[in-house]
Amino acid sequence: MTVRLDYAPVSGREQRPPWLRASEGAGLLGPDGAPGATIFERVGAAALEHGALNLGQGFPDADGPDWLLESAVEAIRGGRNQYSNGNGLPELREAVAAHQSRWYGIDLDPETEVLATAGATEALAAALIALVSPGDEVITFDPSYDEYGAHVALAQGVHVRIPLERDGGRFRVPLDAFEEACSDRTRVIVVNDPHNPTGMQFTDEERAAILEAAHRWDALILTDEVYEHQWFARPHVPMASLPGAAERTLSISSSGKTFSVTGWKTGWISGPRELIGRVRAVKQYLSFCTSPAYQVAVAGALQDDRGWIESARLSLQDKRDALVTGLERAGWTPVAPEGTFFALAEPPAWLADPSDPRRAESAALAMPAETGVAGIPVTAFTAPDSDACGGLVRFAFCKSIRVIDDGVDRLVRAADARRSG
Numbered sequence: 001m002t003v004r005l006d007y008a009p010v011s012g013r014e015q016r017p018p019w020l021r022a023s024e025g026a027g028l029l030g031p032d033g034a035p036g037a038t039i040f041e042r043v044g045a046a047a048l049e050h051g052a053l054n055l056g057q058g059f060p061d062a063d064g065p066d067w068l069l070e071s072a073v074e075a076i077r078g079g080r081n082q083y084s085n086g087n088g089l090p091e092l093r094e095a096v097a098a099h100q101s102r103w104y105g106i107d108l109d110p111e112t113e114v115l116a117t118a119g120a121t122e123a124l125a126a127a128l129i130a131l132v133s134p135g136d137e138v139i140t141f142d143p144s145y146d147e148y149g150a151h152v153a154l155a156q157g158v159h160v161r162i163p164l165e166r167d168g169g170r171f172r173v174p175l176d177a178f179e180e181a182c183s184d185r186t187r188v189i190v191v192n193d194p195h196n197p198t199g200m201q202f203t204d205e206e207r208a209a210i211l212e213a214a215h216r217w218d219a220l221i222l223t224d225e226v227y228e229h230q231w232f233a234r235p236h237v238p239m240a241s242l243p244g245a246a247e248r249t250l251s252i253s254s255s256g257k258t259f260s261v262t263g264w265k266t267g268w269i270s271g272p273r274e275l276i277g278r279v280r281a282v283k284q285y286l287s288f289c290t291s292p293a294y295q296v297a298v299a300g301a302l303q304d305d306r307g308w309i310e311s312a313r314l315s316l317q318d319k320r321d322a323l324v325t326g327l328e329r330a331g332w333t334p335v336a337p338e339g340t341f342f343a344l345a346e347p348p349a350w351l352a353d354p355s356d357p358r359r360a361e362s363a364a365l366a367m368p369a370e371t372g373v374a375g376i377p378v379t380a381f382t383a384p385d386s387d388a389c390g391g392l393v394r395f396a397f398c399k400s401i402r403v404i405d406d407g408v409d410r411l412v413r414a415a416d417a418r419r420s421g
Protein backbone atom coordinates (compact mmCIF):
# COMPACT_ATOMS: atom_id res chain seq x y z
CA MET A 1 0.00 0.00 0.00
CA THR A 2 1.33 3.44 -0.83
CA VAL A 3 1.28 6.09 1.82
CA ARG A 4 0.13 9.57 1.05
CA LEU A 5 3.15 11.62 2.04
CA ASP A 6 1.85 15.11 1.37
CA TYR A 7 -1.70 16.35 1.67
CA ALA A 8 -3.15 18.82 -0.79
CA PRO A 9 -2.95 22.29 0.74
CA VAL A 10 -6.11 24.22 1.51
CA SER A 11 -6.35 26.81 -1.24
CA GLY A 12 -5.02 30.22 -0.37
CA ARG A 13 -2.53 28.71 2.09
CA GLU A 14 1.18 28.02 1.66
CA GLN A 15 1.39 25.48 -1.14
CA ARG A 16 4.55 23.66 -0.15
CA PRO A 17 4.78 21.24 2.79
CA PRO A 18 7.07 22.12 5.71
CA TRP A 19 9.84 19.61 4.92
CA LEU A 20 10.13 21.05 1.43
CA ARG A 21 10.22 24.62 2.69
CA ALA A 22 12.91 23.74 5.25
CA SER A 23 15.09 22.00 2.67
CA GLU A 24 14.61 24.77 0.18
CA GLY A 25 15.19 27.47 2.79
CA ALA A 26 18.49 25.86 3.73
CA GLY A 27 19.44 25.44 0.06
CA LEU A 28 19.37 21.65 0.21
CA LEU A 29 16.96 20.85 -2.61
CA GLY A 30 18.50 18.94 -5.48
CA PRO A 31 17.64 19.65 -9.13
CA ASP A 32 14.99 16.89 -8.93
CA GLY A 33 13.11 18.74 -6.16
CA ALA A 34 14.10 16.22 -3.46
CA PRO A 35 16.45 16.96 -0.55
CA GLY A 36 19.79 16.11 -2.11
CA ALA A 37 23.16 15.17 -0.65
CA THR A 38 24.51 18.35 0.88
CA ILE A 39 27.80 19.73 -0.33
CA PHE A 40 29.15 18.75 3.11
CA GLU A 41 28.22 15.12 2.35
CA ARG A 42 29.62 15.27 -1.19
CA VAL A 43 32.90 16.78 -0.06
CA GLY A 44 33.04 14.30 2.87
CA ALA A 45 32.56 11.37 0.47
CA ALA A 46 35.27 12.70 -1.87
CA ALA A 47 37.59 13.17 1.14
CA LEU A 48 37.04 9.55 2.20
CA GLU A 49 37.52 8.22 -1.30
CA HIS A 50 40.87 9.98 -1.71
CA GLY A 51 42.09 9.70 1.88
CA ALA A 52 42.07 13.50 2.11
CA LEU A 53 42.46 15.47 5.31
CA ASN A 54 39.06 16.99 6.01
CA LEU A 55 39.47 20.64 6.94
CA GLY A 56 35.85 21.21 5.97
CA GLN A 57 34.28 19.92 9.16
CA GLY A 58 33.76 22.65 11.71
CA PHE A 59 34.30 20.80 14.96
CA PRO A 60 37.43 20.61 17.11
CA ASP A 61 39.52 17.44 17.01
CA ALA A 62 40.22 17.64 20.76
CA ASP A 63 37.74 17.61 23.63
CA GLY A 64 37.47 20.31 26.27
CA PRO A 65 39.42 20.25 29.55
CA ASP A 66 39.48 17.06 31.64
CA TRP A 67 38.01 18.80 34.69
CA LEU A 68 34.94 19.67 32.62
CA LEU A 69 34.54 16.14 31.25
CA GLU A 70 34.97 14.79 34.78
CA SER A 71 32.26 17.04 36.18
CA ALA A 72 29.78 15.66 33.62
CA VAL A 73 30.79 12.10 34.55
CA GLU A 74 30.34 12.93 38.24
CA ALA A 75 26.93 14.44 37.56
CA ILE A 76 25.84 11.27 35.75
CA ARG A 77 27.14 9.09 38.57
CA GLY A 78 25.53 11.46 41.05
CA GLY A 79 22.10 10.81 39.61
CA ARG A 80 21.52 13.82 37.33
CA ASN A 81 19.92 11.61 34.71
CA GLN A 82 16.21 12.42 34.67
CA TYR A 83 14.27 15.20 33.00
CA SER A 84 15.24 18.61 34.23
CA ASN A 85 13.19 21.74 34.56
CA GLY A 86 12.06 22.73 31.03
CA ASN A 87 13.58 26.19 31.46
CA GLY A 88 16.95 24.65 32.28
CA LEU A 89 18.54 23.91 35.65
CA PRO A 90 18.61 26.96 37.94
CA GLU A 91 22.40 26.59 38.31
CA LEU A 92 22.91 26.84 34.54
CA ARG A 93 20.59 29.83 34.21
CA GLU A 94 22.41 31.53 37.09
CA ALA A 95 25.78 30.74 35.52
CA VAL A 96 24.69 32.19 32.16
CA ALA A 97 23.52 35.36 33.90
CA ALA A 98 26.82 35.57 35.83
CA HIS A 99 28.81 35.03 32.61
CA GLN A 100 26.93 37.80 30.78
CA SER A 101 27.46 40.16 33.70
CA ARG A 102 31.16 39.35 34.15
CA TRP A 103 32.18 39.43 30.49
CA TYR A 104 29.83 42.08 29.11
CA GLY A 105 28.15 43.98 31.94
CA ILE A 106 24.72 42.65 30.88
CA ASP A 107 22.22 42.22 33.74
CA LEU A 108 19.81 39.30 33.50
CA ASP A 109 17.27 37.77 35.84
CA PRO A 110 18.13 34.06 35.67
CA GLU A 111 14.54 33.15 36.63
CA THR A 112 12.80 34.89 33.75
CA GLU A 113 15.37 36.09 31.25
CA VAL A 114 17.42 32.96 30.53
CA LEU A 115 16.38 29.67 28.96
CA ALA A 116 18.63 26.63 28.55
CA THR A 117 18.30 24.94 25.17
CA ALA A 118 19.56 21.92 23.26
CA GLY A 119 22.46 23.83 21.77
CA ALA A 120 22.25 27.15 20.00
CA THR A 121 20.46 25.20 17.28
CA GLU A 122 17.32 24.74 19.37
CA ALA A 123 17.43 28.31 20.63
CA LEU A 124 17.52 29.60 17.04
CA ALA A 125 14.73 27.23 16.00
CA ALA A 126 12.47 28.14 18.92
CA ALA A 127 13.06 31.87 18.54
CA LEU A 128 12.44 32.00 14.81
CA ILE A 129 9.40 29.72 14.95
CA ALA A 130 7.99 31.63 17.92
CA LEU A 131 8.48 35.14 16.61
CA VAL A 132 8.19 35.04 12.82
CA SER A 133 4.69 35.05 11.34
CA PRO A 134 3.91 34.32 7.68
CA GLY A 135 5.14 37.15 5.50
CA ASP A 136 7.45 38.68 8.16
CA GLU A 137 10.88 39.48 6.83
CA VAL A 138 14.03 38.14 8.48
CA ILE A 139 17.34 39.71 7.53
CA THR A 140 20.59 37.73 7.56
CA PHE A 141 24.08 38.72 6.45
CA ASP A 142 25.21 36.27 3.81
CA PRO A 143 26.87 33.88 3.39
CA SER A 144 25.20 32.60 6.55
CA TYR A 145 24.68 29.53 8.71
CA ASP A 146 22.11 27.38 6.88
CA GLU A 147 19.82 26.88 9.88
CA TYR A 148 18.48 30.45 9.65
CA GLY A 149 17.03 29.91 6.17
CA ALA A 150 15.42 26.61 7.15
CA HIS A 151 13.55 28.10 10.12
CA VAL A 152 12.53 31.26 8.34
CA ALA A 153 11.00 29.03 5.66
CA LEU A 154 9.29 26.80 8.25
CA ALA A 155 7.79 29.87 9.87
CA GLN A 156 6.70 31.03 6.38
CA GLY A 157 8.71 34.18 6.76
CA VAL A 158 10.56 35.91 3.96
CA HIS A 159 14.32 35.51 4.07
CA VAL A 160 16.08 38.73 3.09
CA ARG A 161 19.76 38.04 2.53
CA ILE A 162 22.22 40.93 2.58
CA PRO A 163 25.43 39.82 0.87
CA LEU A 164 28.50 40.89 2.83
CA GLU A 165 31.15 42.71 0.85
CA ARG A 166 34.84 42.04 0.70
CA ASP A 167 36.78 45.13 1.58
CA GLY A 168 40.48 44.43 1.17
CA GLY A 169 41.45 42.07 3.94
CA ARG A 170 38.05 41.84 5.63
CA PHE A 171 34.33 41.51 5.10
CA ARG A 172 31.88 44.29 5.86
CA VAL A 173 28.17 45.00 5.96
CA PRO A 174 27.09 47.11 2.97
CA LEU A 175 25.23 49.62 5.12
CA ASP A 176 23.31 51.30 2.27
CA ALA A 177 21.97 47.97 0.99
CA PHE A 178 21.13 46.92 4.56
CA GLU A 179 19.25 50.12 5.31
CA GLU A 180 17.39 49.90 2.03
CA ALA A 181 16.33 46.34 2.81
CA CYS A 182 14.80 47.31 6.15
CA SER A 183 11.13 48.29 6.32
CA ASP A 184 8.08 47.87 8.50
CA ARG A 185 7.98 44.28 7.24
CA THR A 186 11.31 43.56 8.96
CA ARG A 187 10.58 41.44 12.03
CA VAL A 188 13.99 40.02 12.92
CA ILE A 189 17.59 40.95 12.11
CA VAL A 190 19.91 38.00 12.71
CA VAL A 191 23.40 39.03 13.82
CA ASN A 192 25.91 36.19 13.86
CA ASP A 193 28.98 37.78 15.42
CA PRO A 194 31.72 36.52 15.06
CA HIS A 195 30.36 35.38 11.73
CA ASN A 196 30.41 31.91 10.25
CA PRO A 197 31.66 31.35 7.54
CA THR A 198 33.45 34.65 6.83
CA GLY A 199 35.19 34.96 10.21
CA MET A 200 34.11 38.61 10.34
CA GLN A 201 33.57 40.53 13.57
CA PHE A 202 31.00 43.31 13.30
CA THR A 203 32.34 46.83 13.86
CA ASP A 204 30.89 49.47 16.20
CA GLU A 205 29.53 51.31 13.16
CA GLU A 206 27.82 48.19 11.83
CA ARG A 207 26.31 47.36 15.20
CA ALA A 208 25.05 50.94 15.62
CA ALA A 209 23.42 50.87 12.16
CA ILE A 210 21.70 47.56 12.94
CA LEU A 211 20.39 48.87 16.25
CA GLU A 212 19.18 52.09 14.66
CA ALA A 213 17.34 50.18 11.93
CA ALA A 214 15.79 47.87 14.54
CA HIS A 215 14.50 50.91 16.44
CA ARG A 216 13.28 52.68 13.33
CA TRP A 217 11.32 49.67 12.07
CA ASP A 218 10.45 48.19 15.46
CA ALA A 219 12.30 44.98 14.61
CA LEU A 220 13.84 42.40 16.92
CA ILE A 221 17.52 41.50 16.96
CA LEU A 222 18.43 37.83 17.27
CA THR A 223 22.10 37.24 17.90
CA ASP A 224 24.03 34.05 17.31
CA GLU A 225 27.15 34.39 19.42
CA VAL A 226 28.36 30.80 19.54
CA TYR A 227 31.86 32.06 18.61
CA GLU A 228 31.84 34.83 21.26
CA HIS A 229 35.10 33.54 22.77
CA GLN A 230 36.84 32.89 19.45
CA TRP A 231 37.81 36.43 18.47
CA PHE A 232 41.18 37.73 17.25
CA ALA A 233 40.70 41.32 16.02
CA ARG A 234 39.02 42.88 19.07
CA PRO A 235 37.11 41.71 22.13
CA HIS A 236 33.59 40.54 21.38
CA VAL A 237 30.81 43.08 21.94
CA PRO A 238 27.30 41.59 22.20
CA MET A 239 24.49 43.59 20.59
CA ALA A 240 22.55 43.35 23.87
CA SER A 241 25.24 45.39 25.65
CA LEU A 242 24.57 48.46 23.49
CA PRO A 243 22.49 51.20 25.13
CA GLY A 244 18.86 50.76 24.05
CA ALA A 245 19.40 47.30 22.57
CA ALA A 246 18.51 44.92 25.41
CA GLU A 247 14.75 45.49 25.21
CA ARG A 248 14.60 44.16 21.64
CA THR A 249 17.48 41.67 21.57
CA LEU A 250 17.53 37.93 22.11
CA SER A 251 21.07 36.63 22.58
CA ILE A 252 22.03 33.04 21.84
CA SER A 253 25.18 31.12 22.68
CA SER A 254 26.27 27.66 23.68
CA SER A 255 28.96 25.64 25.37
CA GLY A 256 29.95 23.73 22.24
CA LYS A 257 32.63 26.04 20.83
CA THR A 258 33.56 27.77 24.09
CA PHE A 259 34.45 24.55 25.89
CA SER A 260 35.18 22.31 22.91
CA VAL A 261 32.23 19.98 23.59
CA THR A 262 30.11 20.46 20.48
CA GLY A 263 28.31 17.14 20.99
CA TRP A 264 26.96 18.17 24.39
CA LYS A 265 24.40 20.42 22.75
CA THR A 266 24.01 22.61 25.80
CA GLY A 267 23.10 26.16 24.86
CA TRP A 268 21.02 29.11 26.00
CA ILE A 269 19.04 32.12 24.98
CA SER A 270 18.61 35.28 27.02
CA GLY A 271 16.67 38.51 26.69
CA PRO A 272 13.62 40.39 27.91
CA ARG A 273 11.19 38.24 29.88
CA GLU A 274 8.24 38.79 27.49
CA LEU A 275 10.27 37.57 24.53
CA ILE A 276 11.81 34.68 26.47
CA GLY A 277 8.28 33.64 27.47
CA ARG A 278 7.28 33.45 23.82
CA VAL A 279 10.38 31.45 22.90
CA ARG A 280 9.72 29.10 25.83
CA ALA A 281 6.21 28.42 24.49
CA VAL A 282 7.79 26.77 21.43
CA LYS A 283 10.97 25.43 23.01
CA GLN A 284 9.11 23.27 25.52
CA TYR A 285 7.59 21.29 22.65
CA LEU A 286 10.88 20.82 20.83
CA SER A 287 13.34 19.17 23.22
CA PHE A 288 11.49 20.08 26.45
CA CYS A 289 14.84 19.90 28.27
CA THR A 290 18.47 19.13 27.59
CA SER A 291 20.66 16.67 29.54
CA PRO A 292 20.97 17.79 33.19
CA ALA A 293 24.44 16.27 33.62
CA TYR A 294 25.84 18.47 30.85
CA GLN A 295 23.95 21.46 32.21
CA VAL A 296 25.59 20.94 35.62
CA ALA A 297 29.06 20.64 34.08
CA VAL A 298 28.63 23.68 31.84
CA ALA A 299 27.21 25.74 34.71
CA GLY A 300 30.39 25.06 36.70
CA ALA A 301 32.60 25.97 33.75
CA LEU A 302 30.77 29.23 33.10
CA GLN A 303 31.13 30.20 36.77
CA ASP A 304 34.85 29.37 36.77
CA ASP A 305 36.54 28.46 33.49
CA ARG A 306 39.96 28.07 35.22
CA GLY A 307 41.60 30.16 32.49
CA TRP A 308 40.44 27.80 29.74
CA ILE A 309 38.57 30.40 27.67
CA GLU A 310 41.55 32.71 27.22
CA SER A 311 44.12 29.97 26.70
CA ALA A 312 41.87 28.21 24.14
CA ARG A 313 41.43 31.53 22.32
CA LEU A 314 45.17 32.20 22.16
CA SER A 315 45.93 28.70 20.97
CA LEU A 316 43.20 29.01 18.30
CA GLN A 317 44.77 32.27 17.17
CA ASP A 318 48.10 30.48 16.61
CA LYS A 319 46.28 27.86 14.56
CA ARG A 320 44.56 30.54 12.52
CA ASP A 321 47.94 32.15 11.79
CA ALA A 322 49.45 28.80 10.80
CA LEU A 323 46.59 28.09 8.40
CA VAL A 324 46.45 31.57 6.87
CA THR A 325 50.19 31.82 6.23
CA GLY A 326 50.23 28.22 5.02
CA LEU A 327 47.42 28.90 2.53
CA GLU A 328 49.37 31.88 1.20
CA ARG A 329 52.45 29.70 0.74
CA ALA A 330 50.33 27.23 -1.21
CA GLY A 331 49.17 29.91 -3.65
CA TRP A 332 45.73 30.49 -2.10
CA THR A 333 44.42 33.97 -1.26
CA PRO A 334 42.97 33.79 2.26
CA VAL A 335 40.99 36.49 4.05
CA ALA A 336 42.43 36.46 7.58
CA PRO A 337 39.46 35.83 9.89
CA GLU A 338 38.77 38.15 12.83
CA GLY A 339 37.03 35.36 14.73
CA THR A 340 35.40 31.87 14.60
CA PHE A 341 36.93 28.52 13.66
CA PHE A 342 37.05 29.31 9.93
CA ALA A 343 39.10 30.98 7.22
CA LEU A 344 37.84 31.63 3.69
CA ALA A 345 40.30 31.54 0.81
CA GLU A 346 40.27 31.98 -2.94
CA PRO A 347 41.69 28.92 -4.73
CA PRO A 348 44.70 29.18 -7.05
CA ALA A 349 43.87 29.39 -10.76
CA TRP A 350 45.18 25.89 -11.47
CA LEU A 351 42.50 24.44 -9.19
CA ALA A 352 39.53 26.45 -10.46
CA ASP A 353 39.04 28.83 -13.36
CA PRO A 354 38.94 32.34 -11.79
CA SER A 355 36.23 33.40 -14.24
CA ASP A 356 33.91 30.52 -13.29
CA PRO A 357 31.17 31.81 -10.93
CA ARG A 358 30.84 28.27 -9.46
CA ARG A 359 34.60 27.99 -8.93
CA ALA A 360 34.32 27.49 -5.17
CA GLU A 361 32.29 24.35 -5.71
CA SER A 362 34.49 22.97 -8.49
CA ALA A 363 37.60 23.68 -6.41
CA ALA A 364 36.11 21.99 -3.32
CA LEU A 365 35.10 18.91 -5.28
CA ALA A 366 38.49 18.68 -7.03
CA MET A 367 40.59 19.34 -3.93
CA PRO A 368 40.48 15.92 -2.26
CA ALA A 369 41.95 14.22 -5.33
CA GLU A 370 44.23 17.07 -6.41
CA THR A 371 45.60 18.21 -3.05
CA GLY A 372 44.69 15.58 -0.43
CA VAL A 373 42.80 18.23 1.57
CA ALA A 374 39.04 18.89 1.74
CA GLY A 375 37.31 22.25 2.28
CA ILE A 376 33.74 23.53 1.94
CA PRO A 377 32.68 25.94 -0.83
CA VAL A 378 31.12 29.13 0.47
CA THR A 379 28.13 28.45 -1.79
CA ALA A 380 26.97 26.02 0.95
CA PHE A 381 26.05 29.16 2.91
CA THR A 382 24.41 31.31 0.25
CA ALA A 383 21.24 31.40 -1.84
CA PRO A 384 21.68 29.25 -4.99
CA ASP A 385 21.93 32.24 -7.34
CA SER A 386 24.02 34.41 -5.02
CA ASP A 387 27.54 35.52 -5.73
CA ALA A 388 28.08 36.59 -2.10
CA CYS A 389 31.76 36.02 -1.43
CA GLY A 390 32.18 34.47 -4.87
CA GLY A 391 34.70 31.72 -5.24
CA LEU A 392 35.85 31.21 -1.68
CA VAL A 393 36.45 27.90 0.08
CA ARG A 394 36.05 27.49 3.86
CA PHE A 395 38.76 25.81 5.93
CA ALA A 396 38.40 24.99 9.63
CA PHE A 397 41.39 25.59 11.90
CA CYS A 398 39.86 24.24 15.14
CA LYS A 399 42.21 21.28 14.71
CA SER A 400 45.51 20.31 16.29
CA ILE A 401 48.51 22.22 14.95
CA ARG A 402 49.86 18.89 13.65
CA VAL A 403 46.74 18.43 11.50
CA ILE A 404 46.90 22.01 10.22
CA ASP A 405 50.61 21.66 9.36
CA ASP A 406 49.85 18.41 7.55
CA GLY A 407 47.05 20.11 5.58
CA VAL A 408 49.32 23.02 4.65
CA ASP A 409 52.13 20.63 3.58
CA ARG A 410 49.71 18.80 1.32
CA LEU A 411 48.47 22.03 -0.27
CA VAL A 412 52.03 23.32 -0.77
CA ARG A 413 53.15 19.99 -2.28
CA ALA A 414 50.17 19.99 -4.67
CA ALA A 415 51.02 23.55 -5.77
CA ASP A 416 54.73 22.67 -6.22
CA ALA A 417 53.83 19.59 -8.27
CA ARG A 418 51.66 21.77 -10.51
CA ARG A 419 54.45 24.30 -10.98
CA SER A 420 57.09 21.72 -11.78
CA GLY A 421 54.72 19.57 -13.87
Ligand SMILES: Cc1ncc(COP(=O)(O)O)c(C=O)c1O
Pocket (backbone or CB within 6 Å): 058, 118, 119, 120, 121, 122, 145, 192, 196, 224, 226, 253, 254, 255, 256, 262, 265, 266, 267
Ligand atom coordinates in the same frame (compact mmCIF):
# COMPACT_ATOMS: atom_id res chain seq x y z
C1 LIG B 1 26.90 30.10 13.46
C2 LIG B 1 26.46 28.88 14.20
N1 LIG B 1 25.36 28.93 14.95
C3 LIG B 1 24.93 27.85 15.65
C4 LIG B 1 25.61 26.65 15.60
C5 LIG B 1 25.07 25.49 16.36
O1 LIG B 1 25.45 25.54 17.69
P1 LIG B 1 25.10 24.33 18.69
O2 LIG B 1 26.03 23.20 18.37
O3 LIG B 1 25.30 24.90 20.03
O4 LIG B 1 23.69 23.93 18.44
C6 LIG B 1 26.77 26.56 14.83
C7 LIG B 1 27.50 25.27 14.74
O5 LIG B 1 28.37 25.08 13.95
C8 LIG B 1 27.21 27.71 14.11
O6 LIG B 1 28.32 27.66 13.36
